[in-house]
Amino acid sequence: MAVTISLYNSLSRQSEPFRPQEEGVVKMYVCGVTVYDDCHLGHARSQMVFDTLHRLFLETGLTVRYVRNITDIDDKIIRKAAEAGVPIEEITRTYIDSFSRDMARLGILPPLHEPRATEFLSSMIALIDRLLQLGAAYRAGGDVYFRVRSFDGYGALSHQVLGELRSGARIEPGEAKEDPLDFVLWKGAKPGEPCYPAPFGSGRPGWHIECSAMSLHYLGPTLDLHGGGMDLLFPHHENERAQSEAATGKTFARTWMHNGFVTTSQTKMSKSLGNTRRIRAFFEDSPFPEAVTREWLRYFFLGTHYRGPVDFTDGGLAAAKNALDGLHQCRALLFERLLSLPEETDPREGPLLQSFMEALASDLDTPVALSVLHGAKSRINPWLSSPTAGDPPVDPREVRALFRLAERTLGILSTPASLWVGGDKSENGGKAGSELTPEEIERLVLSREEARKAKDFKRADALRDELRAAGIVLEDQPGGSPRIRRI
RNA sequence: GGCGGCGUAGCCAAGCGGUAAGGCAGAGGUCUGCAAAACCUUUAUACGGCGGUUCAAUCCCGCCCGCCGCCUCCA
Numbered sequence: 382m383a384v385t386i387s388l389y390n391s392l393s394r395q396s397e398p399f400r401p402q403e404e405g406v407v408k409m410y411v412c413g414v415t416v417y418d419d420c421h422l423g424h425a426r427s428q429m430v431f432d433t434l435h436r437l438f439l440e441t442g443l444t445v446r447y448v449r450n451i452t453d454i455d456d457k458i459i460r461k462a463a464e465a466g467v468p469i470e471e472i473t474r475t476y477i478d479s480f481s482r483d484m485a486r487l488g489i490l491p492p493l494h495e496p497r498a499t500e501f502l503s504s505m506i507a508l509i510d511r512l513l514q515l516g517a518a519y520r521a522g523g524d525v526y527f528r529v530r531s532f533d534g535y536g537a538l539s540h541q542v543l544g545e546l547r548s549g550a551r552i553e554p555g556e557a558k559e560d561p562l563d564f565v566l567w568k569g570a571k572p573g574e575p576c577y578p579a580p581f582g583s584g585r586p587g588w589h590i591e592c593s594a595m596s597l598h599y600l601g602p603t604l605d606l607h608g609g610g611m612d613l614l615f616p617h618h619e620n621e622r623a624q625s626e627a628a629t630g631k632t633f634a635r636t637w638m639h640n641g642f643v644t645t646s647q648t649k650m651s652k653s654l655g656n657t658r659r660i661r662a663f664f665e666d667s668p669f670p671e672a673v674t675r676e677w678l679r680y681f682f683l684g685t686h687y688r689g690p691v692d693f694t695d696g697g698l699a700a701a702k703n704a705l706d707g708l709h710q711c712r713a714l715l716f717e718r719l720l721s722l723p724e725e726t727d728p729r730e731g732p733l734l735q736s737f738m739e740a741l742a743s744d745l746d747t748p749v750a751l752s753v754l755h756g757a758k759s760r761i762n763p764w765l766s767s768p769t770a771g772d773p774p775v776d777p778r779e780v781r782a783l784f785r786l787a788e789r790t791l792g793i794l795s796t797p798a799s800l801w802v803g804g805d806k807s808e809n810g811g812k813a814g815s816e817l818t819p820e821e822i823e824r825l826v827l828s829r830e831e832a833r834k835a836k837d838f839k840r841a842d843a844l845r846d847e848l849r850a851a852g853i854v855l856e857d858q859p860g861g862s863p864r865i866r867r868i
Numbered sequence: 869g870g871c872g873g874c875g876u877a878g879c880c881a882a883g884c885g886g887u888a889a890g891g892c893a894g895a896g897g898u899c900u901g902c903a904a905a906a907c908c909u910u911u912a913u914a915c916g917g918c919g920g921u922u923c924a925a926u927c928c929c930g931c932c933c934g935c936c937g938c939c940u941c942c943a
C-alpha cells in the first residue's frame with residue numbers, strides 16, 4: 382500500500398519524509414547487544430521498535446538490508462569469564478544463545494546479517510589504520526585514540542557543545558589521551574586479557590569501532606537509517622559517526638532513530654540499578670502459552686509511542702491483556718463467520734487499511750494503529766454478535782484484511798483462537814496452569830452439568846467455585862457444553 | 869553546569885493552531901437459573917500553573933512548579 386513514511390530524525394530533531402538513497406532498498410543498522418548477560422525488557426522494547434519498522438518497510442514493498450551487531454568482545458565479558466574461570470567463548474556462546482531465544486520468543490524477524498565483533502577484527506584494524514593515516518587518530522601509551530577535536534561535526538548528533546561535555550572530563554588512570562574528550566579505538570593488550578595482533582600493537586578494539594566497521598562492510602559508507610536506544614545517542618552513536626565520517630568523508634547515517642526507555646516506578650530499567658526484568662523470566666513467569674505472552678508483551682509496548690518512556694506496571698500489563706483479549710474475541714468470531722470466503726479475495730485497500738498504514742507511516746504511531754483496530758472491532762462486533770443483523774457498518778472482509786495486516790506489521794493477532802482462550806502452558810511444554818489434571822477437570826464439569834440438569838443450582842455453583850479456585854472458569858453456552866477457560 | 873524528554877479523565881495513552889482518538893477500570897442495560905463471556909449505552913466546558921501571540925492554543929512563545937533521562941558501561 383502506498384504511504385509516505387516519515388520518521389523523527391534525532392540528527393535534525395524533526396520528522397522527515399523517509400527516502401532511501403537507492404530506490405526500493407533500505408540500508409538499516411541497529412545496535413544489538415553486548416553478550417555478557419541475559420537480555421531484559423529494555424532490550425525487548427528496543428528490538429520490538431525496530432522490528433516494527435522493519436516489518437513496515439517490508440509491508441510497503443521495500444527491500445530491507447537490515448544489519449544488527451553482536452558485541453562479543455568487551456570488558457564486562459572479560460570480567461565475567463574471569464570470575465567464572467571459563468573461556469570468553471563460553472560466556473559469549475551462552476548469551477548469544479540466550480539472546481537468540483529471546484528474539485524468537487518475542488517474534489522479532491531476523492535481520493539479514495548479524496555479525497559479531499570478533500569476526501571483523503581485520504576490518505576494524507584497517508579502519509583504525511586509516512584514521513591514523515588521516516591524523517584523526519593517534520597512538521598513546523599502547524592505545525589508539527580518536528582525536529575528537531579533529532572532527533568538525535562532533536556533537537552535532539547529540540547536540541552537545543564540546544566545551545560543556547563532562548564526559549571526557551575524566552581521564553582514567555593509565556590513559557594517555559591528548560584531550561579528555563578523545564575516545565579509545567584500540568586498547569593495548571594487558572596481561573591476562575585476550576588480545577589480537579595489529580600493526581599498532583596487539584590489543585582489542587574499543588566499543589564504537591565495531592559498528593563503523595561492520596556497517597561499512599555490509600552496507601557501505603552511508604546508511605539510510607541507524608537505530609538504537611536513547612542511551613546510545615551519546616557517546617556511542619556520536620563516536621561512531623565521528624570515526625566513520627572521518628574515515629570515509631561521507632555521511633554515515635541519514636536518519637538516526639532512538640527509542641525511549643522501559644522504566645519501573647518511573648526509573649530507567651538498567652543493569653547497574655538492578656531493577657531489570659529479564660525477557661526470559663517474563664515468559665517463564667507468564668501464566669499463558671508463549672505465543673500469547675509474546676502478543677501480550679508486544680501489545681503492551683506498542684501501546685506507547687516508541688520515543689516515550691514506558692513504565693512497566695502490573696496495571697498496564699493487565700489492561701493490555703484485556704484489550705488484546707477483546708481483539709482476539711472479535712477476530713475469532715469474524716474469521717469463523719467469513720470461513721467460506723477465501724482470504725485471497727479480501728480487499729487490498731480501504732479506509733481502515735489506509736488509516737492503519739498511515740498511523741504506522743507517521744513516525745511509527747503504533748498507539749493510533751491499535752486504536753484503528755479497536756475502532757474496527759467496535760463497528761463489526763454488533764454484526765458479529767447478532768446473526769440476523771443486516772448490513773454491517775464496515776466491510777467485514779476489510780476488517781479481516783486489517784487483522785492480517787496487524788499480524789504482519791505488529792506481530793499481534795496471530796495466535797490461533799483455540800490457544801488464545803483455552804490454552805495453558807501444558808500445551809506449550811511449560812508448567813500446567815492449574816493444579817487439577819484434565820481428568821479431574823472433566824469430572825467436575827460433568828458433575829456440575831448433572832447438577833444443573835437436576836436444577837440443583839447450589840451444588841452446581843459450588844462445583845463452579847471449586848474450579849474457579851483452581852484457575853478454571855466456565856462459560857456456559859446456549860445448548861452445548863460450557864467453554865473452559867484458564868486464567 | 870550543559871543537552872533533552874515528560875506532565876491530557878480513576879489508570880494507560882494519541883493528538884500538537886480550529887474547538888479533546890483509543891484502551892483499561894467504573895456505572896446502567898441485553899443475555900443467563902445465577903454467573904461468566906459477549907454485545908449495547910455511558911464516563912474530560914477540557915489538556916501542571918501563570919502570562920503572552922492569535923479571530924481562535926492542549927497544541928506557538930516566555931516564566932514557574934513537578935517528575936525523568938543523557939553527559940561513565942547501558943536498549
